[in-house]
Amino acid sequence: MAKVKGDIIIDIEKCKGCELCIEACPQGSLETSRKVNNKGYLYIVKVEDTCTGCTNCALVCPEGGITVYRKTEKGKEQIAKISNVTKDMELKVN
Amino acid sequence: MSMNERDLLEDKHFEQVISDESICTKENIVYEKPETLLDVSMHYCPGCGHGVAHRILAEVIDELGIQQEVIGVAPVGCSVLAYNYLNIDMSEAAHGRASAVATGIKRVLPEKYVFSYQGDGDLAAIGTGETIHTCNRGENILIIFINNGIYGMTGGQMAPTTLPGMKSTTSPFGRDVATMGAPLKITELLAQLPGTYYVTRQSVHKPLNVRKAKKAIQKGFEYQKLNKGTCFVEIVSNCPSNWKMTPVESNKWLDENMLPFYPLGDIKVPKD
Numbered sequence: 344m345a346k347v348k349g350d351i352i353i354d355i356e357k358c359k360g361c362e363l364c365i366e367a368c369p370q371g372s373l374e375t376s377r378k379v380n381n382k383g384y385l386y387i388v389k390v391e392d393t394c395t396g397c398t399n400c401a402l403v404c405p406e407g408g409i410t411v412y413r414k415t416e417k418g419k420e421q422i423a424k425i426s427n428v429t430k431d432m433e434l435k436v437n
Numbered sequence: 438m439s440m441n442e443r444d445l446l447e448d449k450h451f452e453q454v455i456s457d458e459s460i461c462t463k464e465n466i467v468y469e470k471p472e473t474l475l476d477v478s479m480h481y482c483p484g485c486g487h488g489v490a491h492r493i494l495a496e497v498i499d500e501l502g503i504q505q506e507v508i509g510v511a512p513v514g515c516s517v518l519a520y521n522y523l524n525i526d527m528s529e530a531a532h533g534r535a536s537a538v539a540t541g542i543k544r545v546l547p548e549k550y551v552f553s554y555q556g557d558g559d560l561a562a563i564g565t566g567e568t569i570h571t572c573n574r575g576e577n578i579l580i581i582f583i584n585n586g587i588y589g590m591t592g593g594q595m596a597p598t599t600l601p602g603m604k605s606t607t608s609p610f611g612r613d614v615a616t617m618g619a620p621l622k623i624t625e626l627l628a629q630l631p632g633t634y635y636v637t638r639q640s641v642h643k644p645l646n647v648r649k650a651k652k653a654i655q656k657g658f659e660y661q662k663l664n665k666g667t668c669f670v671e672i673v674s675n676c677p678s679n680w681k682m683t684p685v686e687s688n689k690w691l692d693e694n695m696l697p698f699y700p701l702g703d704i705k706v707p708k709d
Binding site: 405 | 443444446447459460461462465466467468469470471474478479481482483484485486487488489491492641642643644647648677683684685688
């Protein structure tokens with residue numbers, strides 16, 4: 344199966360810490376930081392490496408401060424499929 | 438989790454982003470800020486629906502490739518400075534008169550895409566006459582109406598769209614329908630007029646609703662090109678500051694209280 348890996352970059356200076364992205368994230372990878380940005384807001388950071396790049400956080404962000412990246416890593420491809428075998432067969436895979 | 442462990446996790450993510458194995462490269466981008474939305478910090482309160490509405494509007498303009506041909510009219514209200522955030526030609530209008538100004542712009546420049554962006558105090562209270570007559574004449578403009586049930590900029594006074602029993606600074610014991618009247622469902626009212634072509638109500642409080650609202654705005658611009666009549670998109674939004682809630686709570690309150698009264702969906706759809 345293909346594995347989907349995502350990542351996000353949050354513009355912490357734009358972030359106002361409204362936490363709507365935390366609510367929208369189905370993976371629970373976002374949390375409020377304990378540091379403040381220049382405006383004095385506790386910004387949001389990604390803490391868990393479970394992001395799938397679903398873009399939900401970016402869709403609900405009122406500041407437009409989230410950029411989402413996604414990469415699909417292809418898994419092992421299926422080489423051949425054998426069905427209805429009636430005789431003995433020998434297979435060699437290089 | 439102790440504080441040090443948390444800080445370490447945060448630092449680890451920042452290191453991942455700048456490392457060579459990071460997937461944060463240009464070819465992997467699936468979502469980024471639209472170009473029409475300027476790279477500035479908005480003045481809206483944290484969690485305000487205006488920011489999402491601005492962003493989906495900018496996305497639609499980018500996707501249709503009409504940045505050079507679109508003219509917007511900003512209202513008076515919280516979104517009075519919308520022209521500071523959208524990289525398009527915009528004009529300001531007197532309070533409530535945005536649809537009248539948009540009418541004038543569209544009649545002088547009929548080949549341009551014209552939209553007005555108005556709040557509920559602007560469109561449904563002070564500009565009721567202008568809005569109804571613009572829609573009745575069937576001007577080829579798109580009206581985007583942000584409904585948060587309160588006067589946001591002036592400090593949370595009661596608006597025509599305030600829900601029955603909802604507290605505001607001018608209805609401190611809750612809106613009493615007997616003395617203050619029932620909330621004005623202006624979208625349903627406008628849908629009855631012959632001039633309107635596409636009337637819909639959407640919201641921006643969940644990712645799914647954001648996608649739907651974006652499609653509605655896109656349809657509005659597409660119908661405008663075909664000279665079909667007034668397109669009206671209402672976006673039910675929140676106002677965390679004046680509802681005295683956190684942004685997450687306000688979206689939950691919107692879901693539980695606003696949406697039963699203002700049901701989402703298309704109210705008037707083109708027959709053909």
